[in-house]
Amino acid sequence: MPVGLSADQLPRLxxxxxxxxxxxxxxxxxxxxxxxxxxxxxxxxxxKTRVSSEDGRDQVTGFQMAGELxxxxxxxxxxxxxxxxxxxxxxxxxxxxxQLEELSREFSDLQHQFHKIMSREIVRDHGVMLxxxxxxxxxxxxxxxxxxxxxxxxxxxxxxxxxxRMTREEIGSYLGLKLETVSRSFSKFxxxxxxxxxxxxxxxxxxxxxxxxxxxxxx
Amino acid sequence: MPVGLSADQLPRLxxxxxxxxxxxxxxxxxxxxxxxxxxxxxxxxxxKTRVSSEDGRDQVTGFQMAGELxxxxxxxxxxxxxxxxxxxxxxxxxxxxxQLEELSREFSDLQHQFHKIMSREIVRDHGVMLxxxxxxxxxxxxxxxxxxxxxxxxxxxxxxxxxxRMTREEIGSYLGLKLETVSRSFSKFxxxxxxxxxxxxxxxxxxxxxxxxxxxxxx
DNA sequence: CGCGAGCTTGATGCCGATCAATGCATGTGG
DNA sequence: CCACATGCATTGATCGGCATCAAGCTCGCG
Numbered sequence: 411m412p413v414g415l416s417a418d419q420l421p422r423l424x425x426x427x428x429x430x431x432x433x434x435x436x437x438x439x440x441x442x443x444x445x446x447x448x449x450x451x452x453x454x455x456x457x458k459t460r461v462s463s464e465d466g467r468d469q470v471t472g473f474q475m476a477g478e479l480x481x482x483x484x485x486x487x488x489x490x491x492x493x494x495x496x497x498x499x500x501x502x503x504x505x506x507x508x509q510l511e512e513l514s515r516e517f518s519d520l521q522h523q524f525h526k527i528m529s530r531e532i533v534r535d536h537g538v539m540l541x542x543x544x545x546x547x548x549x550x551x552x553x554x555x556x557x558x559x560x561x562x563x564x565x566x567x568x569x570x571x572x573x574x575r576m577t578r579e580e581i582g583s584y585l586g587l588k589l590e591t592v593s594r595s596f597s598k599f600x601x602x603x604x605x606x607x608x609x610x611x612x613x614x615x616x617x618x619x620x621x622x623x624x625x626x627x628x629x
Numbered sequence: 630m631p632v633g634l635s636a637d638q639l640p641r642l643x644x645x646x647x648x649x650x651x652x653x654x655x656x657x658x659x660x661x662x663x664x665x666x667x668x669x670x671x672x673x674x675x676x677k678t679r680v681s682s683e684d685g686r687d688q689v690t691g692f693q694m695a696g697e698l699x700x701x702x703x704x705x706x707x708x709x710x711x712x713x714x715x716x717x718x719x720x721x722x723x724x725x726x727x728q729l730e731e732l733s734r735e736f737s738d739l740q741h742q743f744h745k746i747m748s749r750e751i752v753r754d755h756g757v758m759l760x761x762x763x764x765x766x767x768x769x770x771x772x773x774x775x776x777x778x779x780x781x782x783x784x785x786x787x788x789x790x791x792x793x794r795m796t797r798e799e800i801g802s803y804l805g806l807k808l809e810t811v812s813r814s815f816s817k818f819x820x821x822x823x824x825x826x827x828x829x830x831x832x833x834x835x836x837x838x839x840x841x842x843x844x845x846x847x848x
Numbered sequence: 849c850g851c852g853a854g855c856t857t858g859a860t861g862c863c864g865a866t867c868a869a870t871g872c873a874t875g876t877g878g
Numbered sequence: 879c880c881a882c883a884t885g886c887a888t889t890g891a892t893c894g895g896c897a898t899c900a901a902g903c904t905c906g907c908g
Contacts, residue, residue, distance in 0.1 A: 461756070461759050463844075468759075482747075482748055484748070491755065511737065514734075516734075518731075526704055528704075528744070528747040528751070529704035530705040532747070532751060535757075536680045536688075536711060539688055539690055539754065542758060544688055544805065546895075577853090587897090590855090590857085590898085591896060593857080594857080594896095609904080625682070625683050626684065765864090766863075797887065807865055808887080809865080815887095815888090828886085
């Protein structure tokens with residue numbers, strides 16, 4: 411679990427998260443409606459989360475990579491409210507939520523860290539709302555790519571090249587666009603010299619350009 | 630604070646929330662960048678929260694009425710990440726966050742309730758993302774109105790008529806639409822007999838119709 | 849080698865943005 | 879009390895970005 415913690419907590423925390431679980435590419439870690447018992451920390455692999463409305467519509471609400479937490483949505487009603495699907499063969503730590511609450515009553519550091527993580531998820535969602543509510547297609551894609559590379563970079567990967575784990579359609583669903591629009595934007599970025607795109611293989615050749623695009627003020 | 634709590638906690642909780650604060654219409658309870666110290670529970674009145682990007686764009690991320698909580702965004706970085714602005718003269722309870730964490734280490738019910746509230750906010754945000762990412766203008770407005778009336782109804786107000794506390798522009802910002810589109814959609818709803826609209830005074834005359842609109846599947 | 853899932857690219861159309869004018873309510877000063 | 883200013887809402891006309899429909903392409907895999 412990606413938290414700052416002090417020495418005496420470590421063994422207890424270790425106990426809590428001994429339980430591991432593997433999820434194959436394409437399979438769900440949990441579905442909307444499933445009973446909520448545990449949070450999950452991604453150890454390896456890559457996930458998407460997805461909500462659906464009664465009619466067929468659905469929306470990708472996030473992509474999660476190593477070190478990120480899944481399942482926070484389930485606390486509110488003791489049932490998960492979204493699906494979490496592995497985009498590649500993955501492994502997670504199972505964190506029984508009642509144990510987490512118990513431990514965090516003992517260790518205020520852990521408690522505070524957990525609250526920060528939930529809050530960060532709320533702040534992230536607000537950022538996505540801003541993106542969905544007020545950016546145009548290319549700005550959305552640029553913001554998405556910069557966010558992805560930043561997170562990958564923080565995990566020791568290159569800050570300038572990446573392999574997409576998700577399809578154009580999934581990117582589109584996340585960004586509120588159709589897959590064709592995503593594809594066209596990729597092509598546009600390539601023409602403009604911001605990216606080299608080979609299917610899911612992306613190299614950023616002009617990060618400043620992308621950044622400028624996102625911050626393109628009141629045009 | 631709108632939580633289920635057991636008897637022995639009440640006095641302690643009361644102590645925590647004795648501090649009140651009034652906010653006049655148009656004033657901010659807090660701004661993005663302000664140091665975070667407390668959460669706020671709306672006692673009376675009505676708020677909007679709003680995030681801004683570096684360029685001028687901003688996005689309304691929510692509307693809060695009596696009993697709802699403000700400030701959860703601030704936990705993640707010890708600074709608020711959005712503005713909270715009163716849409717009418719309002720009063721809030723100040724809830725010092727460190728005290729809340731302390732108390733919730735003692736009382737697991739309170740702890741769990743608080744976690745549920747944060748999780749509910751995440752689930753709500755996912756719903757808004759679905760709305761912004763995949764609904765068309767009229768569906769968005771219908772969903773918004775149904776959500777508002779449902780929350781008002783839960784507070785003892787009429788389930789079928791309401792007075793909007795926010796402008797068309799604020800509704801539009803929340804729904805990812807321009808104010809003209811919001812206005813046109815109101816007019817359309819009136820023509821179709823779903824609503825009676827007199828400026829900010831709304832009467833729902835065909836709730837089922839609105840509900841059907843939101844659930845209009847894969848058209 | 850051929851199939852299928854995913855991706856690209858083109859042509860067309862529609863929804864909602866934009867631009868612009870008018871209407872309506874509230875408030876203010878002469 | 880009226881004239882006028884101001885903020886918000888409505889409505890019309892036009893435009894543009896993205897969706898939609900459609901065709902071909904790429905690559906991995908049985």
